[in-house]
Amino acid sequence: xxxxxxxxxxxxxxxxxxxxxxxEKNVAAYFCRQFPPEILAGxxxxxxxxxxxxxxxxxxxxxxxxxxxxxxxxxxxxxxxxLKKGLLGRASLIAAVATCDMMRRTLDTIRKEFxxxxxTIHAPATMSENTRKFFIxxxxxxxxxxxxxxxxxxxxxxxxxxxxxxxxxxxxxYRLSLSGDTQYTILSGLMHLFNFSSPKRLxxxxxxxxxxxxxxxxxxxxxxxxxxxxxxxxxVPRLIGTNGTGLxxxxxxxxxxxxxxxxxxxPGRGTAQCIAKFAEIILDAPQxxxxxPNNAVYDxxxxxxxxxxxxxxxxxxxxxxxLWHTEKERMREFLGVPFLVLDTDYSGSSDESLKNRxxxxxxxLEMSRNTQPQKSTKDTKKLNYAT
Amino acid sequence: xxxxxxxxxxxxWDDKYSSVPENFRxxxxxxxxxxxxxxxxxxAPSHYASKGDRLLNxxxxxxxxxxxxxxSFLFSEKDRLxxxxxxxxxxxxAMKDLGIVPVITYSLPKTLTxxxxxxxxxPCFAEDPRLLDVAAKLGATEELCFVRAALGAMKxxxxxxxxxxxxxxxxxxCDDFSAVMQLIEWQGLKVHWWEMPSRNIPNTGNRTGRTPxxxxxxxxxxxxxxxKELKGVAEAASDVxxxxxxxxxxxxxxxxFNRIRGLLSSLREKVYSAEHTPLPGLEMFLAxxxxxxxxxxxEEAENVLECLHREVDRRLAKxxxxxxxxxxxxxxxxxxxxxxxxxxxxxCGGTVCGTEYLxxxxxxxxxxxxxxxxxxxxxxxDDPMAGACGVRVERILKEAKKFRAEGVIISGIFGASHxxxxxxxxxxxxxxxxxxxxxxxxxxxxxxxxxxVKNRIESFVEIIKKRR
Numbered sequence: 001x002x003x004x005x006x007x008x009x010x011x012x013x014x015x016x017x018x019x020x021x022x023x024e025k026n027v028a029a030y031f032c033r034q035f036p037p038e039i040l041a042g043x044x045x046x047x048x049x050x051x052x053x054x055x056x057x058x059x060x061x062x063x064x065x066x067x068x069x070x071x072x073x074x075x076x077x078x079x080x081x082x083l084k085k086g087l088l089g090r091a092s093l094i095a096a097v098a099t100c101d102m103m104r105r106t107l108d109t110i111r112k113e114f115x116x117x118x119x120t121i122h123a124p125a126t127m128s129e130n131t132r133k134f135f136i137x138x139x140x141x142x143x144x145x146x147x148x149x150x151x152x153x154x155x156x157x158x159x160x161x162x163x164x165x166x167x168x169x170x171x172x173x174y175r176l177s178l179s180g181d182t183q184y185t186i187l188s189g190l191m192h193l194f195n196f197s198s199p200k201r202l203x204x205x206x207x208x209x210x211x212x213x214x215x216x217x218x219x220x221x222x223x224x225x226x227x228x229x230x231x232x233x234x235x236v237p238r239l240i241g242t243n244g245t246g247l248x249x250x251x252x253x254x255x256x257x258x259x260x261x262x263x264x265x266x267p268g269r270g271t272a273q274c275i276a277k278f279a280e281i282i283l284d285a286p287q288x289x290x291x292x293p294n295n296a297v298y299d300x301x302x303x304x305x306x307x308x309x310x311x312x313x314x315x316x317x318x319x320x321x322x323l324w325h326t327e328k329e330r331m332r333e334f335l336g337v338p339f340l341v342l343d344t345d346y347s348g349s350s351d352e353s354l355k356n357r358x359x360x361x362x363x364x365l366e367m368s369r370n371t372q373p374q375k376s377t378k379d380t381k382k383l384n385y386a387t
Numbered sequence: 388x389x390x391x392x393x394x395x396x397x398x399x400w401d402d403k404y405s406s407v408p409e410n411f412r413x414x415x416x417x418x419x420x421x422x423x424x425x426x427x428x429x430x431a432p433s434h435y436a437s438k439g440d441r442l443l444n445x446x447x448x449x450x451x452x453x454x455x456x457x458x459s460f461l462f463s464e465k466d467r468l469x470x471x472x473x474x475x476x477x478x479x480x481a482m483k484d485l486g487i488v489p490v491i492t493y494s495l496p497k498t499l500t501x502x503x504x505x506x507x508x509x510p511c512f513a514e515d516p517r518l519l520d521v522a523a524k525l526g527a528t529e530e531l532c533f534v535r536a537a538l539g540a541m542k543x544x545x546x547x548x549x550x551x552x553x554x555x556x557x558x559x560x561c562d563d564f565s566a567v568m569q570l571i572e573w574q575g576l577k578v579h580w581w582e583m584p585s586r587n588i589p590n591t592g593n594r595t596g597r598t599p600x601x602x603x604x605x606x607x608x609x610x611x612x613x614x615k616e617l618k619g620v621a622e623a624a625s626d627v628x629x630x631x632x633x634x635x636x637x638x639x640x641x642x643x644f645n646r647i648r649g650l651l652s653s654l655r656e657k658v659y660s661a662e663h664t665p666l667p668g669l670e671m672f673l674a675x676x677x678x679x680x681x682x683x684x685x686e687e688a689e690n691v692l693e694c695l696h697r698e699v700d701r702r703l704a705k706x707x708x709x710x711x712x713x714x715x716x717x718x719x720x721x722x723x724x725x726x727x728x729x730x731x732x733x734x735c736g737g738t739v740c741g742t743e744y745l746x747x748x749x750x751x752x753x754x755x756x757x758x759x760x761x762x763x764x765x766x767x768x769d770d771p772m773a774g775a776c777g778v779r780v781e782r783i784l785k786e787a788k789k790f791r792a793e794g795v796i797i798s799g800i801f802g803a804s805h806x807x808x809x810x811x812x813x814x815x816x817x818x819x820x821x822x823x824x825x826x827x828x829x830x831x832x833x834x835x836x837x838x839x840v841k842n843r844i845e846s847f848v849e850i851i852k853k854r855r
Binding site for chain 2: 065070082094098101102104105111112121124125131134137138169244293296319320322325327
């Protein structure tokens with residue numbers, strides 16, 4: 001099967017899942033990977049993670065509620081709420097973690113502007129025994145709150161079953177993502193499904209197609225890190241792909257939302273223990289750049305550059321995403337590999353400039369590869385690009 | 388209202404300075420704990436202008452000795468910090484909490500605590516982008532608010548000595564400063580991180596409490612969490628200082644800061660309620676930042692505020708004001724990085740009659756009964772940044788009405804993470820209450836005022852006066 005045929009299969013499945021979703025009465029939306037969807041599944045909801053709807057029209061609509069100098073992702077959330085578009089348009093409840101300041105305030109704005117119940121807990125930036133216990137107790141409190149609202153008790157069986165299926169999907173998608181051999185649009189389509197479809201059906205679908213997914217060994221690989229990467233926010237991955245370069249997506253739209261499942265085990269059946277366990281899985285998952293201190297994020301990115309043998313790293317940030325963008329110099333120095341920083345939004349207005357910069361970056365990587373078959377940190381330090 | 392007073396320029400202060408009574412100069416002492424009787428600190432504003440704070444050349448000052456004392460006290464903070472360090476005192480850099488940590492750390496002897504956040508206005512006062520340029524090289528570029536100057540200052544170490552410990556509050560804080568604090572740690576400085584959770588009102592049930600002074604609602608389970616975090620702060624500071632903080636010391640310090648907070652709170656009431664504003668907005672702007680950390684000398688901060696009170700009382704009794712006629716009463720929300728904007732407002736016929744500078748929790752009292760850390764945790768929950776924007780909106784609306792504001796200025800900073808969300812919300816609520824709003828982003832305009840902002844403030848004041 002070629003890439004086009006595979007994409008058609010994925011699209012067909014995606015359409016069918018979207019139709020099924022349309023018939024669901026209880027759809028709960030969440031945003032950050034630091035919220036465990038298993039909790040929502042246990043409360044009788046169909047969880048959907050909002051990692052789509054990142055289009056210029058939604059961003060513009062969001063600017064009717066907040067100023068333009070807000071994060072494009074947050075603006076698109078507000079815009080999609082206003083327009084009742086996409087996955088958000090189907091949600092009857094929002095459950096979220098208050099992470100960065102902009103997300104926290106986006107949740108606050110949703111609460112004020114829209115007639116949808118919003119349940120939030122605070123995601124700690126620091127990791128200590130106190131913050132761990134606090135996060136777990138908040139999660140338990142959240143379950144009680146949602147139960148009081150809906151009248152539907154938490155069903156550990158549903159939550160655990162959801163977790164098991166989702167873990168299987170995560171493991172398969174992780175292997176595909178790590179190789180960098182799968183065309184980005186295929187992987188992106190599958191990750192989109194991971195965010196909204198039934199994990200049971202997705203798992204079966206993956207079993208059906210996984211052997212048929214075309215794998216082309218790329219001439220080079222790039223590790224992509226940075227702000228959350230939504231489905232439609234694909235100019236950068238596309239541009240990388242058109243150069244015949246493979247991409248390892250280490251953002252919250254990619255591997256970051258999968259890795260936490262790999263070593264996680266299903267919780268026991270007691271309600272409190274079950275909820276606590278799902279909270280712990282989140283706490284033990286790869287840390288966010290927002291964590292303080294965030295040295296573990298750096299160590300992890302570095303280990304991925306080695307593990308995947310990538311030729312360079314691209315830090316792709318969303319405009320006004322301070323938490324990632326300010327790390328650019330520190331990251332450049334720490335990683336010691338060819339490094340490119342791209343600051344983007346959803347408007348598409350800088351596509352030409354992005355293309356030029358990515359082309360130039362890849363060209364330089366190619367030149368370096370051709371002249372220096374064995375990598376040395378001495379040479380790679382020269383191949384650093386400013387924004 | 389006829390004014391016998393008028394604001395004066397820096398050169399007019401130079402002319403007056405020699406006539407400052409000797410007994411007043413002798414009263415203005417800081418570092419009393421460092422050496423017997425402390426050291427004199429009073430100086431003319433030109434002294435600080437010549438040392439680098441060039442914006443002072445463009446400002447207009449209240450002509451009173453109390454105001455001179457205030458300016459000198461604030462601008463001599465750098466001297467206090469370096470001197471204390473030289474004498475082996477420990478220096479703590481508190482970051483982000485804006486009023487809680489110093490209450491803990493000042494319970495330790497031979498220590499001073501300052502707020503790195505205050506570097507936010509340093510580039511404007513210096514009229515020099517140097518700190519911003521240093522920060523940019525380290526990754527904190529212009530999409531962040533001016534608080535990135537704190538990173539520059541931590542690198543250059545010419546505004547303060549190297550802190551022995553930075554105490555960084557994260558969690559429900561702005562992304563800009565969270566990012567800056569992480570880069571500060573990257574410079575090799577020792578940082579103790581503590582979690583400031585957001586208030587989070589539950590959707591159902593009645594599991595909320597209310598803070599005793601700010602009357603802010605919060606989720607009850609948060610309080611014990613914050614108490615543990617603050618105890619962690621105390622422990623980290625104690626380790627550096629080599630001494631434990633006793634309950635007695637902490638309570639004593641809470642009472643001390645309550646006195647400072649009470650003085651500022653009542654000063655605001657007197658000044659902003661008055662029919663004819665007795666003290667300019669520029670001096671009130673500086674005064675409002677005193678309770679946060681006592682400007683690295685809580686004892687003298689109390690004296691400075693008492694001195695201001697005496698001056699204000701005198702003016703109220705004699706119906707004196709630096710402003711003649713009937714200036715437009717303007718409530719100012721979000722502190723302007725560029726202090727000259729307040730001078731511009733006052734030059735255009737306006738006067739500041741109220742403020743919400745994001746630090747309102749730093750002049751609420753802290754409870755002195757019960758567990759002291761619990762009382763501090765409650766005060767943290769009064770922080771307008773610690774939860775939903777609605778709390779801040781309510782405070783602005785309430786005080787704007789209370790102080791009979793005819794208009795509100797919201798001065799934001801392009802790129803600051805809270806501004807895009809708050810500005811529209813605050814403006815909307817004020818317009819519903821039929822209060823005109825002017826909002827703009829404060830530009831970095833070294834050496835001259837932004838003509839655009841000046842025109843906008845001028846027009847705003849005109850509109851307000853026409854509405855009367």
